[in-house]
Amino acid sequence: MIKIISLHPLRGKTIRLSPPQILALGFLVFIIVGTLLLKLPFATTVSVSWLDALFTATSAITVTGLVVVDTGSAYSLFGEIVIMSLMQLGGLGLMTFSVLLLMMLRRKVGLHQRILTQESLNLNEASIGGLLRLVKLLFVFSIAIEAIAFVLLSIRWIPEYGWSEGIHQSVFHSISAFNNAGFSLWSDSLSGYVGDPLVNIVITGLFITGGLGFTVLVDIWDKKSFRKLSLHSKLMLVGTFIINITALLTLFILEFSNPETIGSFSFTDKLWGSYFQAVTPRTAGFNSLPIAEMTVPSILLLMLLMFIGAGSGSTGSGIKVTTFIVMLLATVSFLRGKSETTVFNRMIKVHTIVRALSIMIISILAIFIAVFILSITEAAPIMEIIFEVISAFGTVGLSMGLTTDLTSFGKCIIMVMMFIGRLGPLTLAFVFARQKQSSIRHPEEEVFTG
Amino acid sequence: MIKIISLHPLRGKTIRLSPPQILALGFLVFIIVGTLLLKLPFATTVSVSWLDALFTATSAITVTGLVVVDTGSAYSLFGEIVIMSLMQLGGLGLMTFSVLLLMMLRRKVGLHQRILTQESLNLNEASIGGLLRLVKLLFVFSIAIEAIAFVLLSIRWIPEYGWSEGIHQSVFHSISAFNNAGFSLWSDSLSGYVGDPLVNIVITGLFITGGLGFTVLVDIWDKKSFRKLSLHSKLMLVGTFIINITALLTLFILEFSNPETIGSFSFTDKLWGSYFQAVTPRTAGFNSLPIAEMTVPSILLLMLLMFIGAGSGSTGSGIKVTTFIVMLLATVSFLRGKSETTVFNRMIKVHTIVRALSIMIISILAIFIAVFILSITEAAPIMEIIFEVISAFGTVGLSMGLTTDLTSFGKCIIMVMMFIGRLGPLTLAFVFARQKQSSIRHPEEEVFTG
Numbered sequence: 011m012i013k014i015i016s017l018h019p020l021r022g023k024t025i026r027l028s029p030p031q032i033l034a035l036g037f038l039v040f041i042i043v044g045t046l047l048l049k050l051p052f053a054t055t056v057s058v059s060w061l062d063a064l065f066t067a068t069s070a071i072t073v074t075g076l077v078v079v080d081t082g083s084a085y086s087l088f089g090e091i092v093i094m095s096l097m098q099l100g101g102l103g104l105m106t107f108s109v110l111l112l113m114m115l116r117r118k119v120g121l122h123q124r125i126l127t128q129e130s131l132n133l134n135e136a137s138i139g140g141l142l143r144l145v146k147l148l149f150v151f152s153i154a155i156e157a158i159a160f161v162l163l164s165i166r167w168i169p170e171y172g173w174s175e176g177i178h179q180s181v182f183h184s185i186s187a188f189n190n191a192g193f194s195l196w197s198d199s200l201s202g203y204v205g206d207p208l209v210n211i212v213i214t215g216l217f218i219t220g221g222l223g224f225t226v227l228v229d230i231w232d233k234k235s236f237r238k239l240s241l242h243s244k245l246m247l248v249g250t251f252i253i254n255i256t257a258l259l260t261l262f263i264l265e266f267s268n269p270e271t272i273g274s275f276s277f278t279d280k281l282w283g284s285y286f287q288a289v290t291p292r293t294a295g296f297n298s299l300p301i302a303e304m305t306v307p308s309i310l311l312l313m314l315l316m317f318i319g320a321g322s323g324s325t326g327s328g329i330k331v332t333t334f335i336v337m338l339l340a341t342v343s344f345l346r347g348k349s350e351t352t353v354f355n356r357m358i359k360v361h362t363i364v365r366a367l368s369i370m371i372i373s374i375l376a377i378f379i380a381v382f383i384l385s386i387t388e389a390a391p392i393m394e395i396i397f398e399v400i401s402a403f404g405t406v407g408l409s410m411g412l413t414t415d416l417t418s419f420g421k422c423i424i425m426v427m428m429f430i431g432r433l434g435p436l437t438l439a440f441v442f443a444r445q446k447q448s449s450i451r452h453p454e455e456e457v458f459t460g
Numbered sequence: 461m462i463k464i465i466s467l468h469p470l471r472g473k474t475i476r477l478s479p480p481q482i483l484a485l486g487f488l489v490f491i492i493v494g495t496l497l498l499k500l501p502f503a504t505t506v507s508v509s510w511l512d513a514l515f516t517a518t519s520a521i522t523v524t525g526l527v528v529v530d531t532g533s534a535y536s537l538f539g540e541i542v543i544m545s546l547m548q549l550g551g552l553g554l555m556t557f558s559v560l561l562l563m564m565l566r567r568k569v570g571l572h573q574r575i576l577t578q579e580s581l582n583l584n585e586a587s588i589g590g591l592l593r594l595v596k597l598l599f600v601f602s603i604a605i606e607a608i609a610f611v612l613l614s615i616r617w618i619p620e621y622g623w624s625e626g627i628h629q630s631v632f633h634s635i636s637a638f639n640n641a642g643f644s645l646w647s648d649s650l651s652g653y654v655g656d657p658l659v660n661i662v663i664t665g666l667f668i669t670g671g672l673g674f675t676v677l678v679d680i681w682d683k684k685s686f687r688k689l690s691l692h693s694k695l696m697l698v699g700t701f702i703i704n705i706t707a708l709l710t711l712f713i714l715e716f717s718n719p720e721t722i723g724s725f726s727f728t729d730k731l732w733g734s735y736f737q738a739v740t741p742r743t744a745g746f747n748s749l750p751i752a753e754m755t756v757p758s759i760l761l762l763m764l765l766m767f768i769g770a771g772s773g774s775t776g777s778g779i780k781v782t783t784f785i786v787m788l789l790a791t792v793s794f795l796r797g798k799s800e801t802t803v804f805n806r807m808i809k810v811h812t813i814v815r816a817l818s819i820m821i822i823s824i825l826a827i828f829i830a831v832f833i834l835s836i837t838e839a840a841p842i843m844e845i846i847f848e849v850i851s852a853f854g855t856v857g858l859s860m861g862l863t864t865d866l867t868s869f870g871k872c873i874i875m876v877m878m879f880i881g882r883l884g885p886l887t888l889a890f891v892f893a894r895q896k897q898s899s900i901r902h903p904e905e906e907v908f909t910g
């Protein structure tokens with residue numbers, strides 16, 4: 011249930027906001043601040059329009075990674091630091107940061123803030139008690155993982171680019187990868203390292219870890235045994251593994267003899283290329299192969315993966331792996347005539363199933379409406395439009411090349427989709443929905459479906 | 461719940477089949493018989509391959525209307541009568557016919573047959589008592605409506621084509637329209653009558669009536685007052701009205717200045733053209749405008765309409781209007797924090813919501829897999845492939861022109877989709893699912909979604 015929090019911005023005048031509303035407002039504030047910072051004269055090396063600065067800020071805070079201007083060449087070091095900060099803020103969660111801030115100020119964290127953090131981590135029904143510890147762990151984890159990745163990437167990039175540029179690249183890509191942001195300083199993303207084991211392992215390791223969700227990471231840290239893990243953690247680990255392996259094999263077969271992607275590669279490089287492109291759509295967004303050159307079935311598969319996305323309360327978006335699994339499990343149980351949906355000897359609540367359905371419906375409607383509008387405003391192949399919209403919704407950042415060709419109106423639609431995607435379709439819906447508990451009982455009546 | 465029925469085909473040897481399995485088998489038998497009849501030398505005027513005859517029979521019995529050969533010119537009068545018979549069988553329901561047959565033979569209808577008929581009409585939970593009366597009414601209704609339509613169409617077509625051809629056209633199109641089959645003897649479907657009020661009203665009246673579902677028609681016949689109607693009937697009537705009006709206005713605006721469709725028409729003809737094309741995708745399949753020439757957003761809208769489809773236990777397919785409404789209602793209720801989904805002062809069962817979710821998931825998966833496979837085998841724009849697959853799944857029969865260009869393998873995939881679509885994704889899933897009632901209770905555990 012959504013609690014209402016009262017703010018007193020002008021002493022005496024009370025504005026009552028729900029956590030989803032505060033979250034949405036917070037994102038908006040950071041987008042505006044980010045845009046202003048990116049428009050500072052020393053933030054860019056070339057002229058970047060207000061709309062493009064707004065787009066970059068939105069893309070960074072929503073950890074999407076779609077770009078209308080080339081990040082590496084258009085922004086100065088200051089601009090890149092702004093983008094990095096926005097990614098880190100957007101990835102770790104605005105609300106987590108506000109709690110951290112309060113902790114650093116040694117103030118007691120109020121119940122309100124904790125509920126707020128829960129909301130941003132999608133922990134609606136977890137115990138509030140463990141939350142403070144979770145946020146501390148989260149902070150330590152994130153910095154530790156990014157630091158280790160930075161060292162590993164430096165091993166490759168300092169010898170290649172020298173000290174200054176090597177460190178620069180390693181820091182930027184560590185933060186971008188762990189936060190599933192997908193921003194790269196190279197215009198062809200990571201295509202230059204398609205067969206490099208170190209870069210492949212570190213970058214994918216970062217975004218897969220970030221995409222599992224912090225509750226899962228903390229659960230693994232605490233329990234250290236698969237059997238003891240929570241149902242949520244088990245589903246995330248097994249689901250992520252199965253989806254990644256299936257995607258890897260399918261892409262490997264589909265692209266095997268495509269000369270534009272992995273066709274001319276050695277067998278090992280074919281595997282690395284397929285692996286990277288299989289795991290990046292949920293929802294990292296780096297690419298090591300040219301997306302627009304992939305075969306049509308591969309692109310369809312990428313769309314499905316982008317739609318599914320990562321884990322709840324993670325640095326990724328999409329409808330979430332667990333939403334996808336819950337829907338499949340509910341369908342299988344229904345077909346087998348079971349009144350309950352069970353997995354790993356646990357029952358899934360009906361409320362969870364209806365929530366999964368709601369997420370699915372809102373997501374599909376949002377994507378359909380955006381594609382519908384863009385099909386009117388943009389003179390582009392429909393495949394590129396659908397791909398772009400799902401990529402924005404899943405805050406993935408992969409593109410068949412449409413981003414830079416978008417009309418101003420088209421850019422606005424894509425920004426809205428990134429915002430919806432990162433906030434979560436349900437959270438956004440809660441921003442507008444008035445909660446109402448009715449005490450009137452209505453008689454049941456059957457409706458025939460299907 | 462699914463009851464098991466025992467058949468004794470070879471005395472002593474018992475095959476146990478569930479109603480969904482018998483329904484699927486029945487469809488298969490009619491497809492084979494239809495194919496054999498269409499391959500008789502006097503059924504065709506040109507050479508039609510086995511695969512194309514099979515495709516025609518499948519398209520007719522599933523009341524889809526996708527054609528690989530031109531119906532009017534490739535088939536003789538005998539061939540056309542076979543097609544009409546298959547449409548009537550597929551539209552009114554195989555099982556309804558078997559009960560009718562038994563009634564005509566004055567045998568007492570056994571419980572098994574009645575359960576069978578319930579299944580084919582999607583009346584899983586209606587009273588068995590009213591069923592015989594329903595089947596009688598259904599038979600009388602259908603013949604009466606088709607007869608009236610025949611007379612009205614004759615008024616237009618006998619003066620135009622003479623007695624023989626006029627009657628021929630009127631009979632064929634009455635049956636095709638009422639059964640939502642979408643077969644036409646003209647190669648450009650009803651494009652010749654795009655602005656003709658009589659043809660527009662009669663044809664759309666037929667397929668909208670047929671698409672409401674017989675339970676709704678009987679309910680209206682019995683109650684004669686909207687307030688007294690069942691929840692199902694109310695949702696069907698209101699849903700159909702809102703969807704049709706919305707589609708009409710949207711298409712009117714989108715196509716208003718498209719010179720390839722209604723752009724050059726008079727205002728009245730623009731309205732007629734938009735009206736016809738708005739109501740035909742769910743799931744009649746006639747067209748009075750060239751589909752491939754419509755604007756991209758219009759085609760997206762048609763896809764959505766084809767996916768939604770008509771009513772449960774009707775001559776149409778798709779996920780069904782009520783499935784669509786139930787999902788929307790459940791989502792809105794969830795967002796408003798209500799524990800129950802209510803509409804028209806009635807509560808919708810959780811079981812109904814989970815069933816709607818299951819139908820949605822199976823349908824989307826089936827469509828995705830078919831599009832994925834065809835994107836490998838067919839050298840066609842992805843838009844045309846998606847359109848063709850949804851059209852087959854919804855047994856609509858509209859096409860952007862791909863049908864005749866399909867590879868043999870592609871034709872097989874489309875046939876499978878028509879079969880799945882007409883049988884209903886749930887019914888088909890029940891053909892393979894083993895029902896299992898578990899008595900073990902599992903503890904609930906939360907899974908975070910979205």
Ligand SMILES: [K+]
Pocket residue numbers: 073074075190191192293294295405406407
């Ligand atoms: K991303």
Ligand SMILES: [K+]
Pocket residue numbers: 523524525640641642743744745855856857
């Ligand atoms: K049809």
